[in-house]
Amino acid sequence: MSRNAATALSAVFLAFGVAACSGDEASNESADGGAATATAEEQAAAAELVDWAEAFCAAPEVVPVDLHLPFTASAHNTPTTEEDRQPLLDALADTDQALAEALAAIDDLPLGPTPGAEAAVGQYRADLEETRTALAEYTEIAPVYVPADLEGLFMLAGFDLMNLPYPLMMAETYLTEPDLAEAAESAPACGGEPETSSEGS
Numbered sequence: 001m002s003r004n005a006a007t008a009l010s011a012v013f014l015a016f017g018v019a020a021c022s023g024d025e026a027s028n029e030s031a032d033g034g035a036a037t038a039t040a041e042e043q044a045a046a047a048e049l050v051d052w053a054e055a056f057c058a059a060p061e062v063v064p065v066d067l068h069l070p071f072t073a074s075a076h077n078t079p080t081t082e083e084d085r086q087p088l089l090d091a092l093a094d095t096d097q098a099l100a101e102a103l104a105a106i107d108d109l110p111l112g113p114t115p116g117a118e119a120a121v122g123q124y125r126a127d128l129e130e131t132r133t134a135l136a137e138y139t140e141i142a143p144v145y146v147p148a149d150l151e152g153l154f155m156l157a158g159f160d161l162m163n164l165p166y167p168l169m170m171a172e173t174y175l176t177e178p179d180l181a182e183a184a185e186s187a188p189a190c191g192g193e194p195e196t197s198s199e200g201s
Helices: 003-062 081-106 115-144 146-162 167-174 178-185
Strands: none
Touching: 003 081, 003 115, 003 178, 081 115, 081 146, 081 178, 115 146, 115 167, 115 178, 167 178
């Protein structure tokens, strides 16, 4: 083989090797960029879920935590009388308004970013509506109830309202899926601690 032919052949191999290395580097850079993008997207999705959890757990704040007191305070050992009927009806009316506001607050929530989040909203709404329906039934029968038996309605209404989930109960009641529970841990309204950035430390 002539020197010129050998030199030319070497040049071909060298060029091929450089191209192959360049292709490998480009492939690695593309893979690294894809991983970085995926991580950024995952972080954005996690942050969105935390924001949603914060809003979800804060929704019951429109319901006074002492909403049950007019009922439990009136349930006493002495028999109720006719004078207790109107206070019962007034308390039931106030409670119905509070639950209507709670349902409106749920309607104002942003759309859940995951199917589990939307399922949590649906379950919370169903629980509120169930309680509201029960109280409506008490309102319907209260006007004709025997005065001495009104205490039973006070007790039932108070029990139903004490079982309503308030903000710090929302996470343990509804946000039980792993991704929702993790988001709740960073949402103050759910009883969690917000994540702090390590930048600048």
